[in-house]
Amino acid sequence: MEHFIIENVSVCLEDGRMIQGEILISNGRIIEVIEGKSGIECERFNGNGNTLLPGFIDIHIHGADGADFMDGSVEAAAKIAKYLPSEGTTSFLATTITQSPEAIHQAIYVNREYIKGPMEGSAEMLGFHLEGPFIHPEQAGAQPKEFIVEPSLELLMNWFGESLTDLKIVTLAPERDSGLSVTSKLHESGVILSAGHTKATFSQMLESGDKGITHLTHFTNAMTGIHHREIGVVGAGFMDERFTCEVIADGIHISVEMLKMMSKFIGMDRLILITDSMRAKGLPDGVYSLGGQPVTVADGKAVLADGTLAGSVLKMNDGVKLMKEVAGLTWHQLQLISSQNAAKRLGLYSRKGSISRGKDADLVLVTEDLEVLCTFCKGAIGYINEKLTYGQEGNPNG
Template sequence: MTTLIKNAHIISPDVDIQNGAVLFDGKKIAAVFLDNDNLPVVDQTVDAGGKMVVPGFIDVHFHGRSGYDFCDGTQEGMNAIGNDKIKDGVTSFLGTTLTVSEEQLSAALRSAAEYMKAPTGAKVAGVHLEGPFINPKCLGAQNPEFVRKPDIEMVKRLNAIFPVKKVSYALEVEGALEFTQQLLALGITPSCVHTAASYKDYQNASRYGFKNLSHFCNQMTPLHHRDIGMVGAGLLHDEAFAELICDKLHICPEMIKLVFKVKGAGHVQLITDAMRAAGMPDGQYDLGGMNVIVKGDAARLESGALAGSTLLYYTGLRNVYEITGYPLKELIKSTSWAQAQALNLPGVGKIETGYAADVLILEDDFSPSAVFVDGARKL
């Protein structure tokens, strides 16, 4: 099956082509055409009408959507999340867990394994364990009941159910440095968050290849002039990949601007950190056993602390575009390419020959009007 998306404004890392065309052959991108190139005869043609055509978004940190949390561990929930992330332009994601029991984590991973036997919507590229190996003093909206010390055997048990791609933990807790090395040896990306780690902790871990920071700035040691902390480490170290929640609530617009200015879009990973209320009306929702009140754009615990977001992925890109004014061929690195690099996901994240045909057609407000996953139209 061949598909041609013609009359496309193709935007991909360092690429901006007006009146271009993209050819899919089966699950892969087979060719990219410039204006005036001769176009092939194909099975089906989609006219993009001059709209933006970009690589599918990769959300590497979010917990739920449409009333369901990945940690519910139900097939109904997993299917709804997989299908509905498509509406936000997400073609693959990491199912992200909360600080809950191993039993509950196992159930969530089993639901992902079952879904991936015949995915109907977005692809689950793996699992992101957020917790339970965090600093109990930096909980945010994580449940203290299930916090525990780093335990590689537990990660191995979960990894046997469904691939774990990333683990977010606190670098300063007992055993964390050894845990970092053990994760890297398994090919799992180590990442730090819910942490009181000092800059020294980053330096020690970075010697082994540690370089990922989960929801950068949130639940993390801030920049101070005598210890630049994890925020300072993320800004100072070019190799560091920073995840950013760009709902304008978790991080103010000036900080978003600063992060992009210092790091460049290639080392920023836009995430939503969305909880189950994303795509749902205001009201009360559960997050890992805690009550969350959703009103307007904010999801908060009763204490007032932010408890994840309700951000839809494309809205984050629109926010960053409006805040930074950067060219889209730069910004688009932060919606898929940086994620593919940070997690060693081969063959995704670009509109280029040989890459997966995970492609979006976007309206002027960045909402997707067509979504292709492995060459098949899902929206």
């Protein structure tokens, strides 16, 4: 479908308005957002009155559908990217885990090869989120401790080259970066620095914020919490508006009460929903692997043998749904935390993150309770739910 219209939809606009209308799409881009019904003659896709949102952007995901970005194969990357539109995700950052330098290098090389290839109908890989190995061993969580090292610009350049091409986010423990020298240099290079798996104090977070830390990895998890005499990294997330906060909204990593508190006191402009999902997402309960470690998945929870949470099996649309339910968020607020904020954070808002003329036609059609009906990746259908009448008169490619 090079040229078509999505009609009969409630469109969530970037200014907060909801309109009943249609979207004209051509060659993967949004050509026009039309209120009401136009007389344009072309193929039409009937949204049956459902809600159209900008496609979700997941900036922290390890795997899905049995594959992991650390598997070191183009096929694994392709499998994940093909699966993600089923949950409304249209773009993402391939996220690594603490492993040997050789394993990380291989994962980066292979996934870069995937980026070069065609991705029609699949979610778009936007680059990399390097989670570890520059973390604190006492806050390792499910990250293998034996491969943890101190922050190293040399290692990063070995993996990504001197220009650090495709490196978008680095998660590190700022207290492990002597003099915050690596942090400062990465910040100067335009890489997003994120504090995570860290034992930093509140004062250390303020100092690291001055040197370039502007992001918090899976906020509240694997970091120092709030105490009445030391409010830690979590306190910094609430108090310091320089920090954007990743949120795993599954009700497991973060309680619904904490999700409500984040919504109320941090606000919509600094929250970014992520999944942090591992390879078991989309598959039945059972035993899987993460970073070479066995992970047991049961009832939506993924844990190591000692009970440590090991990523999630969360789908993006379920995270959006939970935020809507527990915090009473509007469609506009939901689009902020599921797409717009991430696009802005990555410097991609000129082409992603909202439904606007000229942007990529990354779109997700959802029901009132956030069931995904159809996902468009640059105008190509990446997923369609059997519940959406398809192939009827008025829908293209029937």
